[in-house]
Amino acid sequence: MILSVTDVYKSYGKEQVLKGITFEIEEPQIIALVGPNGSGKSTLLNIITNLLPADKGKVTVLGKNNHDPNIFREISFMQDNTVLYEYLTGYDHLQFICDVQGLSKKQLLNTADRIGITSYLNKKVKNYSLGMKQHLLLAMAVVNKPKLMILDEPLNGLDPTSAIRVRELLLALRDEGTTILLSSHNLAEIDRVTSSILFLKKGNLIKENMAEFEQVRYQIAVDQTEKAVKALAAAGVPVEQVDRHLHIYRRDVALDQVLKILEHEKIVIDDIEKKVFGTEERYRKIFTEAKADELVEV
Numbered sequence: 001m002i003l004s005v006t007d008v009y010k011s012y013g014k015e016q017v018l019k020g021i022t023f024e025i026e027e028p029q030i031i032a033l034v035g036p037n038g039s040g041k042s043t044l045l046n047i048i049t050n051l052l053p054a055d056k057g058k059v060t061v062l063g064k065n066n067h068d069p070n071i072f073r074e075i076s077f078m079q080d081n082t083v084l085y086e087y088l089t090g091y092d093h094l095q096f097i098c099d100v101q102g103l104s105k106k107q108l109l110n111t112a113d114r115i116g117i118t119s120y121l122n123k124k125v126k127n128y129s130l131g132m133k134q135h136l137l138l139a140m141a142v143v144n145k146p147k148l149m150i151l152d153e154p155l156n157g158l159d160p161t162s163a164i165r166v167r168e169l170l171l172a173l174r175d176e177g178t179t180i181l182l183s184s185h186n187l188a189e190i191d192r193v194t195s196s197i198l199f200l201k202k203g204n205l206i207k208e209n210m211a212e213f214e215q216v217r218y219q220i221a222v223d224q225t226e227k228a229v230k231a232l233a234a235a236g237v238p239v240e241q242v243d244r245h246l247h248i249y250r251r252d253v254a255l256d257q258v259l260k261i262l263e264h265e266k267i268v269i270d271d272i273e274k275k276v277f278g279t280e281e282r283y284r285k286i287f288t289e290a291k292a293d294e295l296v297e298v
């Protein structure tokens with residue numbers, strides 16, 4: 001068992017933020033924690049990493065209670081950039097962790113290289129951009145090669161190129177056996193790294209495997225739209241026409257069958273675009289349309 005959270009409660013004064021959170025992570029994977037602002041994501045991550053006491057409940061990391069100081073060789077926590085010291089360099093931050101955990105300078109430099117921060121490693125953090133700070137925080141979370149990484153908003157403030165790099169890094173770490181629990185508001189990015197999502201709503205968790213909700217739609221531009229629609233409909237393929245495009249869902253038909261029908265009719269294809277739907281639609285359903293009680297599964 002990598003992480004086990006059992007019946008965790010937390011209130012701030014009269015405000016009950018977590019109302020009996022229970023979940024387990026058994027295998028190395030990436031899991032996303034998603035919820036609106038103020039839903040308690042940071043509170044839950046802080047409790048898991050023992051920075052904040054729960055009112056009630058239990059957390060174990062790799063079979064050990066999360067109060068056990070020894071787990072900090074196996075776990076890391078990327079918080080927001082307020083934990084950085086403006087007048088220290090990136091190197092200083094990493095060196096501190098390496099000193100505490102007995103890691104070598106080689107490991108520090110290799111990590112900096114892997115995350116792509118070597119060129120500004122010796123600059124003071126006060127001169128870093130938001131994205132540079134995010135990269136440093138990520139390097140600080142990766143340097144001890146943890147079995148479990150907990151990342152609070154790792155994709156925040158990253159430009160598209162950096163977001164792609166971080167995404168690839170997370171997937172590579174997962175392939176190396178690291179489990180990653182991350183919180184994020186960026187549903188499109190989440191879709192690209194995981195289909196395993198914990199939705200946090202009104203203090204309760206709704207667990208979903210988004211692969212079950214994923215829908216793929218092909219948008220095909222053709223030279224003779226009316227003729228294509230007729231031919232596909234005659235073959236029993238459900239198709240919607242939007243301007244010059246045909247919209248066809250993968251759940252209804254395989255793409256090569258569609259292409260065969262169009263080829264047979266001598267219809268020329270100008271373009272095919274694949275659209276994937278999933279998390280965003282599900283998020284909307286959970287947080288705007290459904291009543292909380294109907295969906296809670298704890």
Ligand SMILES: Nc1ncnc2c1ncn2[C@@H]1O[C@H](COP(=O)(O)OP(=O)(O)OP(=O)(O)O)[C@@H](O)[C@H]1O
Pocket residue numbers: 012015017035036037038039040041042043044
């Ligand atoms: N130290 C604190 N004292 C009092 N209330 C707090 C404290 N920390 C958080 N809260 C409240 O608990 C609730 C959950 O906050 P939390 O920061 O965990 O949410 P979040 O989901 O991480 O939000 P965001 O997405 O905006 O980062 C909020 O209503 C917040 O005001």
